[in-house]
Amino acid sequence: MTPLVELKNISLSFGGVRAVDNVSLDLHAGEVVGLLGHNGAGKSTLIKILAGAYQMDEGEIWIEGKKVNIQSPRDARRHNIETIYQTLALADNLDAPSNLFLGRELTNRFGLVDDAQMEAETRKIMARLNPNFKKISEPVSALSGGQRQSVAIARAVYFNAKILIMDEPTAALGVHESKMVADLIKELKAQGLGIFLISHDTREMLELCDRVSVMKNGTMIGTEKVGDVTEDDILSMIIMGKARDAA
């Protein structure tokens, strides 16, 4: 089966630092692949290349067997890639519908933004994702971390993402809300989405992911099926930077 995404020999340097150094990685439909590593290992940089936020120096991106050119977030969206960022890329001063549809507003026949329609759609999707979500027309700055996260996730779900990138989706959340996100990841996976997940929580990763990849200093240490490794194996890969076979 052709992988949903293939990243081939990706490299990107900032100044003299090779943030991502000749990294290859693939992702299949209905699969969750976790990216692990220290801060500055290059995980976020790698997925930002796929999301269109950074442009790679070298390498190729293939989606569903076709080579694609991703120069901007807009390009990534066109290939049904949606990203949920660690920093929750929301405009705090706008309400949930405006954020959900940011960059892709629904318009009426005069080309004007149709707020009522967007609010109706937001209510529909929120009823599914987070039934407790009531503050539809307040600025998202008034929302809790979990509610803000559900706005970010709703954005990915609403636009029928095929490839979902989640950069530490539970970093700012409490226990209850983290569980909600975990359940959602399982549900989306069952629907056939391919998900890249970045997290520091090794245990959570082993629970949610099918495969985990470990990066260190911009290079790929190795990718393992979660069934084949223990938490300690993964930790030694992260810390020592050695692939399991060599250990």
Added chain:
Amino acid sequence: MTDISNAGTESHPSPKAPKRSFLTQLEIDTRLLGMIGAFVLVCLVFNVLTDGRFLTPRNIFNLTIQTVSVAIMATGMVFVIVTRHIDLSVGAMLATCSAAMAMTQTDILPRLLGLGLGHPLTPWIAIAVGLIVGIVIGAFQGWLVGFLTIPAFIVTLGGLLIWRNVAWYMTDGQTIGPLDETFRKFGGINGTLGETWSWIVGLVAVLLALWALWSARRNKISHGFPVKPVWAEALVGLVIAMGILGFVAILNAYEVPTARLIREFKARGEIMPDGYTAAYGIPYSVLLLIGIAIAMTVMAKRTRLGRYIFATGGNPDAAELSGINTRLLTVKVFALMGALVALSAVVASARLTNHSNDIGTLDELRVIAAAVIGGTALAGGIGTIHGAILGALIMQSLQSGMAMVGVDAPLQNIVVGAVLVLAVWIDIVYRRRTGGK
């Protein structure tokens, strides 16, 4: 354990709905209400201090035409400040636009095309030239800010010096005038709608406002959203209608002086009938401001461009990651500011009936102050068009009122400066109390 129980109650708020107050039922912005209150208070105080001379049709008429120039620019400054930039060059740009328009009318057109003052095309070509100059300067400054990432403060501080002196250089510092007669109609008292047309415009405005209210309500109902009670809707509609018609009535109550009427009749070779009176009505400049205010409000609230402007102000990174071209957006915002400066230059120079070398001096500060008093947050992301216009009106009322009372010029500026700081402080306190909106 306490943590867990707290979290439980937080996520399940008590089902008892909070009692809705009169104001929340009306769904009126309390901030706007406060500003209108402050404006009314200023007017009433000056009215008492001037023995009723402040709130006469004549003074209200003058107040509105004096406000127009700064108010037009303040609507554009809202967008600039919302995107976390600033434009210190608007007063200087106004001078350059005004100089370009004055020279087009009095020198370039007569010399190149043989179109003199009074030719029907002259004013429109001049205004087009002014708009092009404003848009080009604005877009260029926006490009420096957006693409070369030079801070807007620096770009426009340089612009303040540059454009002021470009205007000086172009005109050799001379006053250029008189300007075309049709062009001068945009200045205020020289161009008004007259009584009948003012009423017609007022009635059309009322009908449009009521239609807008009704269609917004219908749209909400069609999506099954809660709407305000009918009495609240009707009350809002009534207040708006009375406001519009009251404003028209006041402007219509200002009658043209008899001496001027006699002169006008004489110019046409007629004799004025006994007891003839005529009222000024709505000035064209005020009509222009109202048109701009509506267009800018629609742009802010109902277009993608407006949505992106506010999103970029709220979180530039989020906007960028959502696929918004924030650099090009910066160029557009500054170009729009330039266009509004040009229109403002039309009003300002038409009001003076000539281009003078010091036109627009210190306007940048008045414009920024109007936007900020009107609730535009310098941190970005927050601001309204109507607020900025109200801010301009409050500033102008203070200035004119103090002049009428006979406050010394230095004291006037001291008071205006203090009011600016006070207004921002009140705004900060208000935002903190209402939960950082």
